[in-house]
Amino acid sequence: MGKVIVVTSGKGGVGKTTSAAALGAALAQRNEKTVVVDFDVGLRNLDLVMGAERRVVYDLINVIQGDAKLPQALIRDKRLEALYLLPASQTRDKDNLTARGVEAVVGALKKSFDWVICDSPAGIERGATLAMRHADIAVIVTNPEVSSVRDSDRIIGLLDAKTVKAERGECIEKHLLLTRYDPNRAERGDMLKVDDVLEILSIPLLGIIPESMDVLRASNIGSPVTLADSRSAPAQAYLQAARRLTGESVQIAVPGEKRGLFGKIFGRRAA
């Protein structure tokens, strides 16, 4: 049985879709069979970021409503054999997502994939709660600024209350992915520091993705950043985050800091 990861944030525009695509590609680059599922029905973007927008025939809603079989809707990535995409519908709205349908689809995907990555829409409404519903692991994408941190805190609360795991009394694994981190602005005090964010959210850190033009460039050419240029700083950060997801212990580098502090920050669990 594969593991289900939800990439979520509460706030929009923090980098959920970019992170879902980059982590999916990074896991697939390790030859682990991975599918990335777009839950943002009505505002789908994942297919664009993954460069599959011209190959979409069926989507998640078609599968849920029984118009198509799951294998028909899955799109295999042209560059990576182990990477698949299940796109969202652009024409339907979120009401077509049903709890039972999502459960069936996620359950079926778990059987044939090592990793099922659910790209959650922004907000705390139906789409977001259904995306997190069956997750084993949550990756909470946060920008180092107060509104994003507060929304992430809200999402963590929902993860602890509304997921199947939480309702069974188990604890869902939660990781913080700090994106768009700009060392210069953090230095000047225009941004929250890594430690501040960790102190507020008190969940372990999965990685820090530096703010970079490479991310925008990759997304414009329709390629996950880890595939577009695997040597770029954000790609390296995502690749390391993916290794940590698989259970490897990799030190976390704070961009802009030359040495020290790494050990202190990695795996830290603030009270």
Place this chain on the structure above:
Amino acid sequence: MYTNLRESRCPPLLGSKRTLRPSRDGVLKRRLYVNHSLTMARIDLGNGKLMKMTKVLTDSRPIRLKGRSFLALVLTPELPFDSWLAQLDDLADRSAGFFLRRPVVLDVEGLDISRHQLVELIGELGKRSVRIIGMEGARSSLLTFDMPPAMSGGRPAPDIEGPAAEPAVEAPDVNHGNPATPVAQPESQMVKARPSIIINQPVRSGQSVIFPEGDVTIVASVASGAEIVAGGSIHVYGTLRGRAMAGSMGNAGARIFCRKLEAELLAIDGLYKTAEDIEPQFRGRAVQLWLEGEAIRAEALI
């Protein structure tokens, strides 16, 4: 009542149970109270004319309605009353004035008696200086207007020891031989039984912890946008960034303690202070807050 980390659907509790009023101290702006005038019309009995009178409320402070629970002794009489009263006399003989200051509730549930018998029993108890403040478990047909009111919804409390066993259970700090000791005793038992809850995980934005019964202790942080409402005091062994409302059911003795104060709103007994009004020197520090008259006072701990 307690909703552990449940998503709250209702609007924040402000004003639903008690209205919040701004805390008054030198630094704060006071709320402006509008003078209400009540205009009433009535017919003057003397000349039959319609009179209009305007009553101006000079004191514009709102009347505070508070709920408070007290511990009462519950007597459960048994049939036949003669022998039960004899037992009661025996008990009273052992400690003169045992019933003197105690409020007593009469529990007549399940007793098959007539109204006449009940009136007689209340009379007999009155002769023994037993003051009955309420009747529990009585059919409404049994009660007349001049009897003590019917009571319901009582919560069980530890049994009160009779006078014979009194010296053994007395709290060590209570003066021996003082006739008031029987009154002090139930109070000390009430302190022991005061409920409290402990929460070991962070309270996240959007979550409310509502515990009107007593104290709330949080061994983690309270996030911005989270809310703690306690009937008693609030203790936060982490950073308090959200809202904390202590003494929400009307308890001016409630306090708020936190290891790091970054709160959005603090309230004790309905008086509140917003983040703007909190003196800057307390921000980020370990602080306790309490109520002095109409003002919330703060003091740095350590």
